[in-house]
Amino acid sequence: MTKYNRKKEERDVSYYIEGILKGNRVVLAQAITMVESNAKRHFDKAQQIIEALLQTQSSSIRIGITGVPGAGKSTFIDSIGTYLCNQGYRVAVLAVDPSSKVSRGSIMGDKTRMERLARNPRAFIRPSPSGGNLGGVNRKTRETITLCEAAGYDVIIVETMGVGQGEFVVRDMVDFFMLLVLTGAGDELQTMKKGIMELPDLVVVNKADGDNLRKAKKAKQEYNTILHFLKPFTAGWSTRAVTASALQEIGIEEIVQIIHDFMEYTKDSELFYKRRREQQRNWLHELVKHDLYQQFYHHAKVSQQLTYFEKAVMNGEKSVTASALELLALFIKE
Template sequence: MKKPDKKSALAEIHGVDQPDAVNQSVANAVQKFRRKQPTAQELIEAILKGDKIALSRAITLIESTNPEHLERANEVIQGCLPYANKSVRIGITGVPGVGKSTFIEAFGKYLTSLGKKVAVLAVDPSSSISHGSILGDKTRMEELVKDENAYIRPSASGDSLGGVARKTRESIMLCEACGFDTIIIETVGVGQSETAVHSMVDFFLLLKIAGAGDELQGIKRGIMEMADTIVINKADGDNIAKAKLAKTEFNRALHLFPAKNSGWIPKVTTCSAFEKTGIDKVWEIIAEYFELTKENNYFEQKRKEQNQYWMLETINEQLKNRFYSHPEIMSLLEQNKKAVQNNELSPFAAAQMLLEKYFNF
């Protein structure tokens, strides 16, 4: 084949060399910074100064399943503990599609306008197949994430029961030490996660929508008994009349439940997170609750009970993790799994044998 003439249009002409897309010296500096792991004391000092980057790194550290990180994580938590417990903790739940992210953004922006510092700990569901999470709350709360007085931390639920991130309780303490006075915890949806969230917050808010059969759920116990207030979202446009009717129905249902130990009578209100209406009323109800429970000492008593509960939960979690990570147990577990599958051994006998082996090591 004849080669094209260098003077022809088919000839390749050496053009101008393109500059590097990345400044190599800057890239090296960034890589060096990332490789350098801050000490626990450095993280503590930065968190107490309100450094959000240090806060994020510390939360990543305590969420790590690497056993080597456990000691440093505990040191950070212990160092921040004296500066924690100076916030109000609000749990927010509701079925998927109720508008939790939109509500939290509108609610969070309202609180920052009042001079509050708001931290949002959002628990994202993890896929049981790929084990991945989208962690898209920062994208959905695009206004709040840009607010200087707000911090949003999405965490994957992983294999935690009910979808509450394993280290949410510790993350709350770090956020408090960082200066955030209002902590909002968003759950994945209605389910077992509510019990766990209820045990780590001061106020529990149940988000509902009208016209989706939710009114009938008002007669059910469980989630309704845990709620300190019910907020009917999307009360806008043609849905205003339905929201008002739902409010009446829920108010009637709440009278069927026994009085709470706090002395608080749960209230129902409506709002539109999209139009940002009724948000101030929600905060008024929450503020009224805190005023009552602090006066009758229920607030402090509940915090003490929660601390005890989480101590026991941590013991259970550590025992479980150490059991499954023990090298000899890991080997015996696979053998027993096959024996159980082939009906050579009952599940109960297999479990008992493994536990006895573990405690004899």
Template sequence: MTFRASRLSVDSYERGIIEGDLGTLARAVTLVESRSEEDRRIARNLLQQVLPRTGRAHRIGITGVPGVGKSTFIDNLGMRLLDAGYRVAVLAIDPTSQLSGGSILGDKTRMQRLALDPRAFVRPSPSGLSPGGVARRTRETMLLCEAAGYNVVLVETVGVGQGETAVADMVDFFLVLVLPGAGDELQGIKKGVFELADALVVNKADGDGEHRAKVALADLKSALRYLPRKRAIWQPRCLAASGLTGLGIDELWTTIDEHRQLLESTGELASLRAAQQSTWMWTLIRERLEDAFRQHPDVAATLPRLEQAVKAGTTTSSAAADELLAIFSREQI
């Protein structure tokens, strides 16, 4: 028998979130991640009610190839921010297996100090097979955390080089962690990800990696000269740091704060947030249209045959798509 906790009223969710109750916040995040239509309805109402309390946090995306030390780095950064008086939420996008559909959800064990500190909120969320491993409701979760009073939200991506644009489109500052001394400063991350970066940090610049980090840092600074700037007013920074020892992390936060102040003073932060809201709206429209398309009974009945025909090469993808869209649109007119 499976047990499902009863839903709270929208007002109860809102009250618990504002009062800083971690249990209520966790239940609200589960609500926005749900695919249940009733849960979605409650979540929409909740987000509308807490919206005036959102938008004031530092929103920071952090990516890098597996093994670069993202979780250890975030653990150290988060603890330093807590000690400086910030309230920190970490939204860790956990990779979902393409074969089993399962996810590891192991970030709480890797962020040992943050996960145990009552001042922080660490939420690993399965990617749900979405493009690039971006959790399906990370944006809504971010708003809930802001409404709960968290003024720094760190979004850790899977770091597989896909869909990082989706994370860059929901944060103010995008950080790419790089390994030292791998012989290739791009290390399998597409050049486009570097173009999204507001800062590049060579991690693990400690012990035997210290010299290699200096070399990698020089290579990155040279490489940046050939990449277009994301914003005319900001030159992306390159730093060396260690998630293990804390080297360079204070300097990184100074850089992040400088970036924030610059965007606020020029009005670009407001423009950025507005553009992100528009992007978010169209993302939801596409998602809900696809859901409606797949749930259409005639489409569902025809889709397997046409999909098999496309795979067998007996019809083109374009012809199959046209036929399915014609079926879907007949009742929409």
């Protein structure tokens, strides 16, 4: 039995640290499974591993990619990820999936939708169920990024589940954020959550090929008009729209160059490092809020009294504010 085939119960923290630092993909996947676990024994071990790897030097870029359903996110990631691997980069893709409310499992087969990238030895693809909990996405995805960077992946791509609240969470854990759209900007914008157009550093009108090319060019002009009147998320950076065809690999090289230009600009202006520090601070506050929320609802006395207070406020017998304060008092007194 080799060192990296040890039975689960025989694996200590050093097994994971050494394996990750050596770029062992099997060990990396095992460590991520621990990070995603809700079991306390796994949580404690995962935190020890992350603490040990935090000081690992990494010059990675973290890229968030979102888009409306049908925008071709997976095909686009397969195309740009393969291009980057061919340029000598090691690419990790973390796909935050919608989850079944029954099984809590991932319902999208990312590896089957990124066939070339899944076979590339320089790539690592990890679909992760969100469990319907954005706080969970926040912690688990951030910690998975740390593990991937320690394993030597210098491009981390986070694919989000679509246009919605999750995009605001992911925007705060990446350096560069891309929004994939289709033709017909006016109609599509009506379906987007308010504020989503203020998040990206680049808008990509995908599927710009064949009979759709003319419409894609028109959509690019419409988006550039819209972006001209919006304040960019990254100060001093001009967010713009470009066309691309992930299927035919048209426009991928231009997009990669834009990302390089962005990295150069933000590092020269110190914005890159400032944003990374702010993201760490925000992560701290988000985790405190998330863990307090969990502790509150799992508190024995709160659990016992919650149904009573819910019925009381629904029947108009008690005010919502007074009920909330009484429940909080039960929690704080402990």
